[in-house]
Amino acid sequence: MERKIHILVIPYPLQGHINPMLQFSKRLASKGPRVTFIATSRISKSIQAHESTSINFETISDGSEEVQDLETSDEKLKRFKSKVSQNLPKLIERFNSSKYPPKFLVYDSVLPWALNVARQYGLDGAPFFTQSCVVNAIYYHAHQGTLQMPLEEGSSISLPSMPSLGINDMPTFLSDTGSYPDVLNLVVNQFSNLQEANWLLCNTFDKLEDEVINWMASQWPFKTIGPAIPSMYLDKRLKDDKEYGLNIFKPDMDICMKWLDTKEIGSVVYISFGSMATLGEEQMEEITWGLKNSNCYFLWVVRESEEKKLPNNFLLETAEKGLTVSWCPQLEVLAHKAIGCFMTHCGWNSTLEALSLGVPMIAMPQWSDQTTNAKNIMDVWKVGIRVKVDEKGIGTKEEIELCIREVIEGERGKEMKRNSMKWKELAKEAVDEDGSSDKNIEEFVTKLSHS
Numbered sequence: 001m002e003r004k005i006h007i008l009v010i011p012y013p014l015q016g017h018i019n020p021m022l023q024f025s026k027r028l029a030s031k032g033p034r035v036t037f038i039a040t041s042r043i044s045k046s047i048q049a050h051e052s053t054s055i056n057f058e059t060i061s062d063g064s065e066e067v068q069d070l071e072t073s074d075e076k077l078k079r080f081k082s083k084v085s086q087n088l089p090k091l092i093e094r095f096n097s098s099k100y101p102p103k104f105l106v107y108d109s110v111l112p113w114a115l116n117v118a119r120q121y122g123l124d125g126a127p128f129f130t131q132s133c134v135v136n137a138i139y140y141h142a143h144q145g146t147l148q149m150p151l152e153e154g155s156s157i158s159l160p161s162m163p164s165l166g167i168n169d170m171p172t173f174l175s176d177t178g179s180y181p182d183v184l185n186l187v188v189n190q191f192s193n194l195q196e197a198n199w200l201l202c203n204t205f206d207k208l209e210d211e212v213i214n215w216m217a218s219q220w221p222f223k224t225i226g227p228a229i230p231s232m233y234l235d236k237r238l239k240d241d242k243e244y245g246l247n248i249f250k251p252d253m254d255i256c257m258k259w260l261d262t263k264e265i266g267s268v269v270y271i272s273f274g275s276m277a278t279l280g281e282e283q284m285e286e287i288t289w290g291l292k293n294s295n296c297y298f299l300w301v302v303r304e305s306e307e308k309k310l311p312n313n314f315l316l317e318t319a320e321k322g323l324t325v326s327w328c329p330q331l332e333v334l335a336h337k338a339i340g341c342f343m344t345h346c347g348w349n350s351t352l353e354a355l356s357l358g359v360p361m362i363a364m365p366q367w368s369d370q371t372t373n374a375k376n377i378m379d380v381w382k383v384g385i386r387v388k389v390d391e392k393g394i395g396t397k398e399e400i401e402l403c404i405r406e407v408i409e410g411e412r413g414k415e416m417k418r419n420s421m422k423w424k425e426l427a428k429e430a431v432d433e434d435g436s437s438d439k440n441i442e443e444f445v446t447k448l449s450h451s
């Protein structure tokens with residue numbers, strides 16, 4: 001009997017990296033290979049593996065269980081690299097003496113050193129990019145020096161096969177290079193050792209970013225595989241694939257869905273800033289006023305660490321209009337008929353989820369790639385509006401109220417909804433049988449099987 005090829009998948013342990021890599025793993029497994037998802041210690045406890053799951057899970061230590069003090073991002077990354085480069089080879093060796101010696105490692109693109117580990121132990125490897133193609137292309141230009149740094153205030157930035165970008169549309173690590181120098185280094189270095197890579201996998205789809213994808217594909221063996229979202233929300237070909245299955249925070253499942261069930265179609269604003277972004281108290285207060293003044297229903301994810309920033313009495317005063325939870329099943333929420341718009345930080349997964357479910361957005365980017373995603377949401381895909389900020393960088397209550405009214409009630413909102421529905425169809429088409437992403441995954445598996 002022919003042995004199944006065995007593919008290992010390792011994400012950096014952040015929610016926005018785990019989710020798409022987990023979904024990609026399920027897609028791979030649906031095409032035949034044996035797939036092992038490697039959860040490092042920080043996330044291993046959160047796996048809700050279902051018995052029917054098509055992939056295997058293994059845990060290795062990333063050293064996080066030994067950390068006592070607060071680490072800087074640089075210390076975190078160094079510790080992760082040092083521990084995982086020790087422990088990943090041990091896992092590979094253990095597998096090598098099992099029935100299923102692994103052949104390939106799909107690694108998070110922010111861990112370029114994983115390619116060296118893989119090759120040293122006889123595996124081939126491919127980076128998986130969890131951000132949009134345009135953002136990766138921008139970092140590539142920064143790496144090559146084709147993007148002139150530092151960026152000049154007021155200038156417009158022209159790069160091949162993308163719209164001209166203002167400084168506020170650029171990823172914040174580049175527009176404010178002093179903000180997170182370690183992370184800037186990390187994202188630019190994603191391209192440091194890819195000359196020999198046979199595949200670059202990216203969570204996007206061809207029609208969404210066609211020009212820049214073609215450009216990237218002219219430089220690299222760049223393949224789109226997304227949107228990496230549970231199949232039930234798209235093509236429905238993977239049985240029982242309804243959720244990602246690995247939450248860093250515990251979601252308030254039933255509360256959200258029961259509450260939404262009592263609301264009319266398109267009447268609720270869903271607000272979430274993802275798993276990492278933190279808002280200032282002043283911004284939180286402006287949002288609370290914007291919500292109150294709009295008089296709309298709202299479901300707001302305020303992570304536990306952010307709760308203390310809510311003004312006193314806000315929850316009591318708005319109990320009739322709103323529900324605040326610390327984490328929710330976002331896909332299920334976005335798919336609910338009651339949701340009229342999504343006020344979002346424009347994290348890449350949230351953006352793809354809203355596009356795939358046909359939900360218009362109010363873009364409030366905070367950092368990282370979110371600014372670039374916001375630009376595309378408003379000006380390219382035309383599925384949302386971006387909150388204008390004042391000289392202090394704050395979206396005021398008046399502006400927020402205006403944006404909510406425009407998307408929920410206004411003519412522009414209707415147009416955004418129509419556009420969103422178009423993207424929803426195209427997202428489904430990409431992952432459905434013979435769609436562009438489906439074909440790329442198929443080709444990947446076929447080539448690995450014959451190599």
Ligand code: UDP
Binds near residue numbers: 016328
């Ligand atoms: N998410 C969730 N529940 C929430 C908020 C977010 O399950 O209450 C999920 C969301 O569906 C997405 C991920 O967390 O898949 C966040 O990723 P994204 O890239 O949007 O933002 P990040 O957290 O990386 O900033």
